[in-house]
Amino acid sequence: MIRIKREICTGCEICISSCPYGAIEMVEDRAFITEMCNLCRACLSACPVGAIIETEESRLPTTDSRLMDFSGVWVFAEQRRGKLHDVSLELLGEGRRLANILSTELSAVLIGSNIEKEAKTLIAYGADKVFVADDPSLSDFHDDSYGHILAGLIEKEKPEIILSGATSIGRSFIPKVAARLRTGLTADCTRLGLDGKILHQIRPAFGGNIMAVVICPNRRPQIATVRPRVFKKPIPEKGRKGKVIKVHVPEDISLRTKTLEFVKDLTSTVNISEADVIIAGGRGLGDAKNFRLLEELAEALGGAIGASRAAVDAGWISYPHQIGQTGMTVSPRLYIACGISGAVQHLVGMQSSDIIVAINKDPDAPIFKVATYSIVGDALEVIPLLVKKIKEVRG
Amino acid sequence: MNIIVCIKQVPDTSEVRINPETNTLIREGVPSIVNPFDMYAIEEGLRIKEMIGGKVTAISMGPPQALEALKEAFSLGVDEVILISDRAFAGSDTLATSYTLSKAIEKIGLFDIILCGKQAIDGDTAQVGPELAEHLGIPFVTSVKKIDEIREGYLRVHRMMEDGYDVIETRPPALLTVVKEINEPRPPSLKRKIQAKNLQVPVWRKEDLDVDEKRLGLKGSPTQVLRIFPPEIKGERKILEGNLEEQIYKLVSELKGLGIL
Ligand SMILES: Cc1cc2nc3c(=O)[nH]c(=O)nc-3n(C[C@H](O)[C@H](O)[C@H](O)COP(=O)(O)OP(=O)(O)OC[C@H]3O[C@@H](n4cnc5c(N)ncnc54)[C@H](O)[C@@H]3O)c2cc1C
Numbered sequence: 001m002i003r004i005k006r007e008i009c010t011g012c013e014i015c016i017s018s019c020p021y022g023a024i025e026m027v028e029d030r031a032f033i034t035e036m037c038n039l040c041r042a043c044l045s046a047c048p049v050g051a052i053i054e055t056e057e058s059r060l061p062t063t064d065s066r067l068m069d070f071s072g073v074w075v076f077a078e079q080r081r082g083k084l085h086d087v088s089l090e091l092l093g094e095g096r097r098l099a100n101i102l103s104t105e106l107s108a109v110l111i112g113s114n115i116e117k118e119a120k121t122l123i124a125y126g127a128d129k130v131f132v133a134d135d136p137s138l139s140d141f142h143d144d145s146y147g148h149i150l151a152g153l154i155e156k157e158k159p160e161i162i163l164s165g166a167t168s169i170g171r172s173f174i175p176k177v178a179a180r181l182r183t184g185l186t187a188d189c190t191r192l193g194l195d196g197k198i199l200h201q202i203r204p205a206f207g208g209n210i211m212a213v214v215i216c217p218n219r220r221p222q223i224a225t226v227r228p229r230v231f232k233k234p235i236p237e238k239g240r241k242g243k244v245i246k247v248h249v250p251e252d253i254s255l256r257t258k259t260l261e262f263v264k265d266l267t268s269t270v271n272i273s274e275a276d277v278i279i280a281g282g283r284g285l286g287d288a289k290n291f292r293l294l295e296e297l298a299e300a301l302g303g304a305i306g307a308s309r310a311a312v313d314a315g316w317i318s319y320p321h322q323i324g325q326t327g328m329t330v331s332p333r334l335y336i337a338c339g340i341s342g343a344v345q346h347l348v349g350m351q352s353s354d355i356i357v358a359i360n361k362d363p364d365a366p367i368f369k370v371a372t373y374s375i376v377g378d379a380l381e382v383i384p385l386l387v388k389k390i391k392e393v394r395g
Numbered sequence: 396m397n398i399i400v401c402i403k404q405v406p407d408t409s410e411v412r413i414n415p416e417t418n419t420l421i422r423e424g425v426p427s428i429v430n431p432f433d434m435y436a437i438e439e440g441l442r443i444k445e446m447i448g449g450k451v452t453a454i455s456m457g458p459p460q461a462l463e464a465l466k467e468a469f470s471l472g473v474d475e476v477i478l479i480s481d482r483a484f485a486g487s488d489t490l491a492t493s494y495t496l497s498k499a500i501e502k503i504g505l506f507d508i509i510l511c512g513k514q515a516i517d518g519d520t521a522q523v524g525p526e527l528a529e530h531l532g533i534p535f536v537t538s539v540k541k542i543d544e545i546r547e548g549y550l551r552v553h554r555m556m557e558d559g560y561d562v563i564e565t566r567p568p569a570l571l572t573v574v575k576e577i578n579e580p581r582p583p584s585l586k587r588k589i590q591a592k593n594l595q596v597p598v599w600r601k602e603d604l605d606v607d608e609k610r611l612g613l614k615g616s617p618t619q620v621l622r623i624f625p626p627e628i629k630g631e632r633k634i635l636e637g638n639l640e641e642q643i644y645k646l647v648s649e650l651k652g653l654g655i656l
């Protein structure tokens with residue numbers, strides 16, 4: 001519980017605005033915490049006189065001897081249609097780093113059909129062991145079968161840390177696994193650290209306006225999903241030695257879902273969650289055919305196409321391209337916003353990009369506040385010039 | 396069909412900021428809204444009902460103020476609303492939240508479809524839906540962008556993936572989390588808005604649910620927020636000088652210098 005020590009509180013009201021849930025009110029000139037409190041602890045550091053305290057009675061004891069039984073770092077090696085997802089290789093690099101600090105082993109878990117050959121790749125990228133569940137019944141991803149196998153393996157092998165990509169697949173079945181094991185899960189991490197054996201899981205919250213350090217001190221394993229492209233792929237070491245362990249795939253996994261087909265979205269050659277470069281267009285482009293200009297720029301730069309909600313709602317491009325609060329969150333190396341005003345709902349989906357270029361007619365457009373490079377001008381004029389210059393430079 | 400929609404009241408995150416000097420949140424006047432993805436869940440629930448009949452119940456777990464979110468759901472047309480609220484639920488992470496919601500849903504009893512938003516915009520975790528389905532022991536599909544077919548004992552949906560979509564078949568009872576593409580929410584009706592004002596929202600407390608106290612609230616939450624801090628501001632702002640053509644030339648050479656070209 002968060003409590004206010006009335007005898008210390010000076011009634012300065014500073015804490016009131018520090019609470020994201022509006023849970024602090026003044027009662028008889030002293031701060032008071034209402035039922036709105038979410039125990040997020042944001043107010044603790046706000047109080048200049050230390051009158052806000054956290055009473056510990058509600059927390060579990062932090063030393064549970066059973067936690068010692070868990071060791072090893074695992075990476076869920078995601079594949080689709082037999083191809084390993086880059087995020088899995090990126091996570092092997094980070095997993096290796098954590099395993100070395102903990103002086104423990106790094107393992108990968110590979111689930112699918114006809115994929116055993118990929119175990120070698122995972123070992124080259126840093127895995128000491130690869131658990132392989134290879135069976136024709138696992139060719140399509142299903143929450144039931146993948147969840148059942150991963151949860152079963154975890155119960156048997158007791159790893160202390162599990163990392164998965166924060167992809168459509170990872171974000172779907174990893175929560176199921178965490179709920180089955182009754183342990184914590186931190187979604188969409190952008191950085192990881194260790195404090196002793198406790199994993200510090202750092203992630204954006206409130207639309208990227210705030211970063212939070214999340215821990216799971218009393219349960220194991222500690223599970224995190226990590227966004228693609230957060231970590232660098234390590235350099236593979238050909239001929240690196242590792243163990244491949246075949247996992248028994250039970251015949252009777254109840255599958256309550258069935259995949260009839262996969263339909264590829266023809267408008268996206270590169271998907272935006274993994275692209276290094278994103279060219280995004282908004283209402284300022286005027287109509288659907290001007291999105292063709294973006295494609296030329298995307299081609300010149302090897303990037304993917306993104307869009308603001310206004311452009312999606314106008315039907316100029318499909319929803320999977322939408323970036324922002326009700327679309328995708330991206331953080332490419334380069335984000336070029338063309339004819340996008342920079343409404344907060346858009347900014348929260350792209351403001352963590354490394355370099356932002358904004359092209360807008362209106363010098364006061366809010367997008368310029370987050371832009372590394374600003375070009376005030378007509379996008380329909382600027383983009384062709386940009387394409388031309390890029391081609392020149394590239395030769 | 397009995398349809399349950401789970402909705403969450405969230406601060407409008409686009410307005411939440413952090414004070415870089417004190418590392419505390421600045422929340423002055425940030426309004427509370429119904430989580431935007433949940434508006435699509437409500438609309439989809441109403442559409443299923445209109446198509447094949449049934450009843451739509453909206454539930455929300457949260458502080459007493461969350462009843463505003465439920466009233467909004469009511470004004471959009473849901474038949475019943477229930478608030479799940481108790482101090483013992485405070486500090487719940489996704490595991491404790493989904494557990495508590497599962498107990499409330501067990502109390503409601505009969506249901507065919509549970510609809511959740513893909514994620515809530517305060518935490519952005521997208522975990523409560525799948526975890527809730529696991530507690531209830533029912534199948535689920537995340538990021539649904541279309542219900543292709545729904546009838547007694549049969550459900551076919553499109554699940555959005557990074558590079559396209561999967562067509563998936565399952566059987567109710569099932570849980571779906573939905574994305575924006577699934578529909579266009581209707582505006583509230585004036586008549587229901589007026590009715591909603593005086594609506595008595597039933598509140599279920601800890602005692603009303605068959606729960607294991609150890610799994611509630613902070614006690615039942617394996618994850619803890621250790622601290623918060625402001626995001627690093629990336630890169631500096633660079634000025635491009637000259638006329639348009641010169642600016643573009645400068646930009647391209649800078650990008651080249653950074654190794655992007
Ligand atoms: C609950 C909720 C969720 C939302 N979620 C999202 C989301 O996920 N993603 C999102 O993007 N938005 C989202 N929005 C919408 C958001 O508030 C804005 O309405 C939207 O981002 C605006 O899109 P835009 O910048 O393309 O259009 P506008 O705001 O109309 O901006 C167009 C810009 O183009 C400029 N312009 C015009 N002509 C030219 C030209 N020829 N050359 C150069 N510049 C030109 C104009 O100066 C203007 O700045 C959400 C809103 C709500 C309420």
Ligand SMILES: Nc1ncnc2c1ncn2[C@@H]1O[C@H](COP(=O)(O)O)[C@@H](O)[C@H]1O
Binds near residue numbers: 401403489515520
């Ligand atoms: N406290 C809550 N009460 C009701 N539904 C919730 C609650 N928290 C989350 N949900 C539902 O779960 C979805 C995902 O939330 P989250 O896992 O927090 O991102 C939301 O869109 C809601 O449909």
